[in-house]
Amino acid sequence: MAKALCPGSFDPPTNGHIDVIERTARWFDGVVVAVVANPSKEAVFSLAERTEMLSEALEHIDNVSIESFDGLLVDFARERGVGVIVKGLRAVSDFEYELQMAQMNAALSPGLDTMFVTANPSWAFLSSSLVKQVARYGGSVDGLVPPVVSKALVERFSR
Numbered sequence: 001m002a003k004a005l006c007p008g009s010f011d012p013p014t015n016g017h018i019d020v021i022e023r024t025a026r027w028f029d030g031v032v033v034a035v036v037a038n039p040s041k042e043a044v045f046s047l048a049e050r051t052e053m054l055s056e057a058l059e060h061i062d063n064v065s066i067e068s069f070d071g072l073l074v075d076f077a078r079e080r081g082v083g084v085i086v087k088g089l090r091a092v093s094d095f096e097y098e099l100q101m102a103q104m105n106a107a108l109s110p111g112l113d114t115m116f117v118t119a120n121p122s123w124a125f126l127s128s129s130l131v132k133q134v135a136r137y138g139g140s141v142d143g144l145v146p147p148v149v150s151k152a153l154v155e156r157f158s159r
């Protein structure tokens, strides 16, 4: 059974993330979505909140499971028996960062491959950071993120 790993900070998940996961789920028997604690980024949502939002946004896909972890991605991939990481690329700027991570992961765990899928043009301008910025200043992100995320952003920033 071919399984793929879709890791990310998902703080919060956007429609771009959901699109990449949906498309990955069409090509693999199973997809593990890993919500990763990223020490270099200050998160707005807790790991548990991000996992909950993704579970709701992805409940229409049968072959996807969502987990969170704090550690090295290569260790998580090994523990789950996953040999392929799938990431989305929006622009050349993404590629430079993603290539470096893919090569580091391959150096740490030979045989662990990374595959890239090109972002759906409809969502190529989206990032979690921009979505948070818009929501923080009272802008609407409806239609750019799953409804559960839109609601959570309004609640978080209206405090």
Ligand code: PNS
Residues within 6 Å of the ligand: 007, 008, 009, 010, 036, 037, 038, 071, 072, 073, 074, 100, 101, 102, 104, 105
């Ligand atoms: O959505 P992001 O923030 O671009 O995702 C980056 C992420 C979480 C996939 C990356 O930071 C990661 O893999 N973190 C786990 C720790 C790790 O393995 N670091 C070495 C990566 S080469």
